[in-house]
Amino acid sequence: MAEQISHAPHSLSVTTESAAVRTALISLALLFLALFLILPVIVIFSEALQKGLFVYFATFEDADAQAAIRLTLIVAGIAVPLNLFFGIAASWTIAKFEFRGKSLLITLIDLPFSISPVVSGLIYVLLFGAQGYFGPWLKAHGIEVIFALPGIVLATVFVTFPFVARELIPLMEEQGNTDEEAALTLGAGGLREFLTVTLPNIRWGLLYGVLLCNARAMGEFGAVSVVSGHIRGLTDTMPLHVEILYNEYNFVAAFAMASLLTLLALITLAAKTLLEMQYGEALARAPRV
Amino acid sequence: MHIRVIDVAKDFGRTGALRGVSLDVRDGELLALLGPSGSGKTTLLRVIAGLETPSVGRVFFGEEDATAVPVQKRRIGFVFQNYALFKHMSVRDNIAYGLYVLPRSEQPSKIEIRKRVQDLLELVQLPDIGDRYPRQLSGGQQQRVALARALAVEPRVLLLDEPFGALDAKVRKDLRRWLRELHGRTGQTTVFVTHDQEEALELADRVAILNAGKLEQIGSTDEIYDDPASAFVMSFVGDTSSIPIDCDGRRLLHEGQAFEAKFEGSCQGRGRLYLRPKDIAITDTAPGRLPGTILNVQRTAAGHRAQIAVGAQRVVVEAEVDPGKKPLIGERVGLQIHSGRVFAD
Numbered sequence: 351m352a353e354q355i356s357h358a359p360h361s362l363s364v365t366t367e368s369a370a371v372r373t374a375l376i377s378l379a380l381l382f383l384a385l386f387l388i389l390p391v392i393v394i395f396s397e398a399l400q401k402g403l404f405v406y407f408a409t410f411e412d413a414d415a416q417a418a419i420r421l422t423l424i425v426a427g428i429a430v431p432l433n434l435f436f437g438i439a440a441s442w443t444i445a446k447f448e449f450r451g452k453s454l455l456i457t458l459i460d461l462p463f464s465i466s467p468v469v470s471g472l473i474y475v476l477l478f479g480a481q482g483y484f485g486p487w488l489k490a491h492g493i494e495v496i497f498a499l500p501g502i503v504l505a506t507v508f509v510t511f512p513f514v515a516r517e518l519i520p521l522m523e524e525q526g527n528t529d530e531e532a533a534l535t536l537g538a539g540g541l542r543e544f545l546t547v548t549l550p551n552i553r554w555g556l557l558y559g560v561l562l563c564n565a566r567a568m569g570e571f572g573a574v575s576v577v578s579g580h581i582r583g584l585t586d587t588m589p590l591h592v593e594i595l596y597n598e599y600n601f602v603a604a605f606a607m608a609s610l611l612t613l614l615a616l617i618t619l620a621a622k623t624l625l626e627m628q629y630g631e632a633l634a635r636a637p638r639v
Numbered sequence: 640m641h642i643r644v645i646d647v648a649k650d651f652g653r654t655g656a657l658r659g660v661s662l663d664v665r666d667g668e669l670l671a672l673l674g675p676s677g678s679g680k681t682t683l684l685r686v687i688a689g690l691e692t693p694s695v696g697r698v699f700f701g702e703e704d705a706t707a708v709p710v711q712k713r714r715i716g717f718v719f720q721n722y723a724l725f726k727h728m729s730v731r732d733n734i735a736y737g738l739y740v741l742p743r744s745e746q747p748s749k750i751e752i753r754k755r756v757q758d759l760l761e762l763v764q765l766p767d768i769g770d771r772y773p774r775q776l777s778g779g780q781q782q783r784v785a786l787a788r789a790l791a792v793e794p795r796v797l798l799l800d801e802p803f804g805a806l807d808a809k810v811r812k813d814l815r816r817w818l819r820e821l822h823g824r825t826g827q828t829t830v831f832v833t834h835d836q837e838e839a840l841e842l843a844d845r846v847a848i849l850n851a852g853k854l855e856q857i858g859s860t861d862e863i864y865d866d867p868a869s870a871f872v873m874s875f876v877g878d879t880s881s882i883p884i885d886c887d888g889r890r891l892l893h894e895g896q897a898f899e900a901k902f903e904g905s906c907q908g909r910g911r912l913y914l915r916p917k918d919i920a921i922t923d924t925a926p927g928r929l930p931g932t933i934l935n936v937q938r939t940a941a942g943h944r945a946q947i948a949v950g951a952q953r954v955v956v957e958a959e960v961d962p963g964k965k966p967l968i969g970e971r972v973g974l975q976i977h978s979g980r981v982f983a984d
Contacts, residue, residue, distance in 0.1 A: 531690055532723035534710045536737035536792060546736075550727040 394612050397605035409606040417583045418591035418607070424499070425574075425587060426567040429506040433563050437514025438556070442548075444515075445522030446530070459515050462508055470508050471576025474501055497579030502587065505573035510563045517559030518552055525551055558625050565618040569611055640700055640795040640828050641666045647686055647696030655682045657693070658852035664796065667826045669819075671843035673833055675875070679852040680832045681800055687830065688798050689713045700795055716789030716797040720804050722781045724773040730784050731756050731769040737792035759787040762821070779810040786818075790827070799831035803838065815842055836876045840864065848872050870982035873913045880956040881911045882929075882949055886981065894950045898929040904981035913980045916944055919958035920975040921966055928973030931956070933966045947974065 367375070399406050409415060440459060444452060462470065476482050478495035488495055495501045529551060533543040549556075571589040578585040586594065588611055595604035642664040649657040657679045664670050664687075672680040685691040687698060689710035697706045705713055724733050732739075734756045738747060747755065760766050763783035773781055782802065789797060802818070803811040819842055822829055833839050839846045840860045847857040848871070856868040867873035874881065885892045886906040892898070893912075902912060924930055931947040934955065943960040958974065966972060 528719050528721060528723040529725060531710075532717070532719060532725075533736070533740075535688060535690070535715060535717040536740060536788070537711045537714075538736070538740040539711060542740055546740075547725055550725075 391612060391616075394605055394608050397601060398609040400605075401602050405602055406606050409603040412603070414583045414586065415591060415603070415607060418586045418588050419610070421499070421502070421584075421586065422568050422588040425502050425506050426564055428503050429510055429567045430560060430564050432507055433510055433514050433567075434556075434560055436511060437518060437559060437563075438552075440515045441518035441522050444519050445525075446527055456519070459512050459519075462511050467505075467509055467570065467572030468576055471505050471573035474504050474508075474573075474577050478504075496577055497581065497585060499585070501577035502574050502585065505577045506567050506570055509570050509573045510566045513563035513566065514556065514559035517555050517562070521552055521555040554625055554628060558622065561618050561621055561625070565615060568614055642687060642701075642796055642828070642830075643699040644683070644687065645697045645699070647683070647693040647698065649679075649682055649686060649691060650694050651682075655679050656852045657682050657686070659696070660849070660852070660854045661696075662847055662854055662857050664828060664830055665845075667828055668844045669822050669829045669831075669842065671831055671833055671839035671846045672849060673836060673839040673846050673875070674849035676834060677851075678849040680834075680849045683849065684798050684800055684830060684832050687796070688715050688717050690717070714792060714795050716792060716794030718782075718785045718789050718797070718799045718802055720801040722773075722785040724781055724785055724788070726773055728772075729769065730760075730765075730771050730773070730776070733773070733784060734759055734788045734791050736788060755791065756787075759791055762790070763787045764817075777810075778806050779814055782806065782814060790825075795828070797827050797829040799829065801833060802831055803833075803835075811838075818842065840876070846876075848875065850875070867980065870911065870913060873980055873982070878916055878957060879913050880916075881913045882954045882956060883909070884912045884981065885909055891981070893929060894952065896950075897927075898976075899927040900929070900976035900979055902976070902979040902981050905983055906981055908983065910981050910983040912976075913982065914956060914976065916957045916959045918976065918978045919956065920977065921945060921947070921958055921960060921964070921972050922975050924971055924973040928975055930971065930973055933968050933970045933972060935968060936960060936965060947972065949974070 366372075410419070440455070443449075444456060475496055477484055478488060478501060479485050480489065480496070482496075485496075493500075495504070529547050530543055533547045538546065568587075569589055570587075571593075574587055575590055575593075578587065578590060580586060580590060580594065582594065588607060592604050592607045592611070595601075595607060644660060644662050644664075647657055647660050655677055660679070660683060672683055674680045682691060686693050689705070689708060693706065697704060699705060700708075700713070725736065728736070731753075735752050738752050738755065741747075746752075756769065757766070760769055763786055765780060765783055765787075768776065768780065768784075773784070776784065786797075786799075803814055806814065815838060831842070840863075843860060845857060845859050846863045848855040848863065850871050856863060856872045858866075858868075863872065863876055867876065870881075873879055882893055885895075886908060888906060890897045891900050891902065891906070891912060900912065904910075921933075922928060929949060931949040932953075934946040934948050936943055936945045942962060943965060945958050945960050945966060946955050947958060948955055956974070960966065
């Protein structure tokens with residue numbers, strides 16, 4: 351009997367499928383990935399570089415292209431810090447306090463994920479557009495929201511709101527209050543406590559949320575498209591500019607611009623993976639009580 | 640620091656509420672708050688710390704009414720059940736935290752802080768671990784670092800929440816003895832919460848027993864053990880068995896049968912007779928003795944113990960067994976009761 355056990359095929363657990371099934375499943379997954387993810391990325395870069403590096407880089411010397419890149423950076427530069435702040439505030443509130451309507455608040459935070467971005471954009475047109483509720487008042491005071499930077503920022507903030515909060519809520523809930531309480535009993539004031547104890551505790555999760563938030567803020571198309579008005583050189587963000595160039599059959603320029611966004615996605619992905627390694631380890635190290 | 644808790648109530652709408660608790664913590668004493676889970680002992684500790692605000696009642700630190708003083712300003716040292724060490728800081732920085740957050744004018748110099756931290760590390764007998772991180776420490780070491788961190792601010796009172804709860808039995812015993820010694824040396828007024836009666840008796844000068852949000856009794860360990868104020872205290876502290884009895888003013892009756900027993904307590908109507916194993920002697924079935932049948936005999940650390948079923952309802956009581964006279968299982972015996980306590984139902 352013992353002999354039999356020692357000669358049994360090793361490392362095959364009961365949940366493991368036969369070799370044929372495994373090979374089939376893995377190939378299927380790889381094929382799917384190649385077809386829907388890797389191939390498009392290759393296409394983007396090969397189309398962009400179709401006419402050589404010179405033409406590729408020349409695309410970015412165009413004034414409108416530069417304006418689009420600048421606008422995208424400005425929008426992300428405003429929207430991401432805002433959502434960083436809102437995200438911390440919301441997750442702090444949800445994770446550390448008990449109050450009525452908490453689950454409603456959690457649902458509301460998820461709303462931008464479940465609503466079509468186009469609808470999100472339309473909401474702002476309805477509110478701030480020329481025919482909207484606040485439109486006439488805004489016009490009278492010379493404030494432009496729709497077809498201008500504020501509208502684009504608003505739409506982007508709305509769409510990217512959940513990223514930071516969703517990342518932090520489970521993390522903060524798991525960590526509980528005791529570290530904060532310990533800091534308080536040692537005499538730390540609220541802000542001091544936040545900076546020296548809470549923030550270091552959530553730093554990896556926070557960075558991760560910010561990365562995702564930033565990627566989406568730069569890449570958002572639907573909501574921004576509705577509120578921007580597509581004014582070339584003024585209210586065109588990078589994704590919108592890609593569309594314009596594409597519709598003008600300027601494929602090289604369109605794909606060159608798209609390659610920048612893709613590059614951003616790849617960098618985010620790499621950073622996310624690195625963080626996950628770091629952050630997963632940090633979580634594993636946390637004492638289990 | 641002498642601390643007075645006066646008529647404190649705290650309503651949560653969940654377990655752990657307090658319903659009018661008053662007690663004194665004497666200057667320099669080591670007081671245990673003992674009770675089952677949900678009795679409100681941790682809540683009381685947190686009220687003293689200022690981590691909870693009482694719905695009613697006041698807390699005095701000496702002559703100062705501290706009820707409205709926020710936790711940061713109370714100058715207390717609190718050791719949390721899971722230690723709550725700051726994971727991203729070295730042991731040294733953890734201990735120094737309370738000094739670094741002092742206002743600039745009160746902050747000691749860097750050199751002084753370093754010296755104070757080293758002194759504390761020596762006090763908790765971990766002089767060489769200053770540069771390590773909490774995750775590199777064992778549970779017992781983390782516990783000591785948490786204690787050093789709480790002591791760094793020279794607190795007026797040291798508060799410990801289930802200080803040995805997360806440790807294994809051996810470490811727990813060592814740390815207990817060590818904490819007792821430390822208290823002997825520093826004379827630091829200390830309150831700790833525990834659900835372990837053995838721990839409370841071994842460690843504390845006085846014990847306060849809480850049950851369902853009320854203070855059942857506070858007193859020296861001897862008073863608590865030898866002179867319990869209620870049935871709850873009697874059965875919670877020490878091994879106790881009890882049998883339902885009636886009392887006609889002089890004699891005790893179990894299921895209508897009178898039996899001889901020495902006891903204290905009110906003897907009127909229905910109640911229960913509470914007994915410690917050492918207060919029962921197993922003898923023959925002479926008239927007047929409480930009759931029973933041996934169910935089982937077990938070895939304990941100290942000796943042998945028998946479970947005896949008494950009367951028709953077969954209420955089980957525990958008695959210590961003379962090593963020379965080990966009874967047989969199923970044997971009919973009589974119980975001689977040297978001392979017991981009657982509490983009315």
